[in-house]
Amino acid sequence: MMKLEGVVAFVMTSEAGSISMAARRLGLAKSVVSERLAELERTLGTTLIQRSTRKLSLTGSGLTFLPRAQRILREAEEATSELAARSGKLVGPLRISAPVGFGILHLGPAVGRFLRDYPEIELSLELDDSFVDAATGGFDAVLRHGAMGDGRLIARRLASSRRLLVASPGYLDRNGTPATLGDLERHSAILYSNRASDWRFSALENGRSRSDGGWSVVRPRAALRVNSGLVMRDAAMEGLGIALLPTFFVHNALASGALIEVNIGLQAEGAELFLAYPKDHGAAAKIRAFGDSLRRSFGTPPYWEKP
Structure with missing residues (x-):
């Protein structure tokens, strides 16, 4: 029987471009991710990822399976979120990317408040100043400051900054x-x-x-x-x-x-702060709760704009 954890490892590795990066985002050892990929391939009876010392690429079977695997994970997340919302709880993983400098200065206390309010959410926060595609980068949502013009995304304004x-x-x-x-x-x-x-x-x-x-x-x-x-x-x-x-x-x-x-x-020119995530995302309820919590932590106007 195909295990969901193997599907997660495959999708994350495909989107991240390497097993090492996938392991980092999942908070697992590289050996664990490799074993889950190998077990998935044994279960399906085919090779999904071609590994070499210099690069990783999807095989024909991997390219065929990837969109279905992504749909499996979206549907699983949507089902989990729907059941959690009905019970009044928000639970499970939430993967967020944010700029390094802003994260160091402002996200520690804000994340602490969010996790105290939602202790059953498993938050992974990765700080990265390079451009992260919120639609395909392997994250549930991306915190950005600057212009947003991507029609694939919902962008929630969190705060402004001069x-x-x-x-x-x-x-x-x-x-x-x-x-x-x-x-x-x-x-x-x-x-x-x-x-x-x-x-x-x-x-x-x-x-x-x-x-x-x-x-x-x-x-x-x-x-x-x-x-x-x-x-x-x-x-x-x-x-x-x-x-x-x-x-x-x-x-x-x-x-x-x-x-x-x-x-x-x-x-x-100003610097608006947004939380961006793909439309129809399965974790939308958790993302909205995270955005609302950040807005409360930052204040209106945000505390960095007050005299």
């Missing part, structure tokens, strides 16, 4: 404080390497961004490019240059005076 130009007092003492876009172009910048290095600003009217959608773009000179918002913040605090960062990275540094906001009279 992006601010910030620099250390020492840097501004040595180099002066820019007051215009032209001034800004002559300064050293700390840039995030995983997105376009342009800085986009909208003019303000009565303290708010203009409604015509017009943007002014600055292409600053890079003193440092790095794929971590936390390293950007720390580099700015060390006086390496000016950084454009969401308030959820810099609110404490601004409060302590380690960083100073650089005001050039323009509003930088």
Whole structure:
């Protein structure tokens, strides 16, 4: 008889691209995942995955079986969620991906609150700054800050964050404080390497961004490019240059005076925080509960936006 745990191992390995990554996401030893795959192949009487020292690929049988295996898991999750919802409980696994910096700064207390409210949910949280496809990445939901334009997904807005130009007092003492876009172009910048290095600003009217959608773009000179918002913040605090960062990275540094906001009279493009997941997902009830719990933990407005 085919065991569900073998199907889980096969689907996760196919989506993750390696047995090691699948084991990591499942919280299991690599040897356990390998044995479950081997047992599934013995049960089906065919090889599903072609293994080599350098790469892993699906056989013809594996490609045929994969969509059916994914459907088996979706239906099993939907059945479990439906029964749990009828009994007033949320139970079982929930796999979430989130950005590294935001996770380190803000998700520890929020996750603790969620698991105290829903102790029967088995939460797996993986922090990753690379792009994770919420539809095919092997997660139930992905926490992102930035634009969402994927028609395959439901995106629940969790919180907002402004992006601010910030620099250390020492840097501004040595180099002066820019007051215009032209001034800004002559300064050293700390840039995030995983997105376009342009800085986009909208003019303000009565303290708010203009409604015509017009943007002014600055292409600053890079003193440092790095794929971590936390390293950007720390580099700015060390006086390496000016950084454009969401308030959820810099609110404490601004409060302590380690960083100073650089005001050039323009509003930088914001950073909305979303929880994204595929439509008709079997774990939708758990995902909604997780999103609601995060919103309560962050507050409205979120605590990083409060004076």
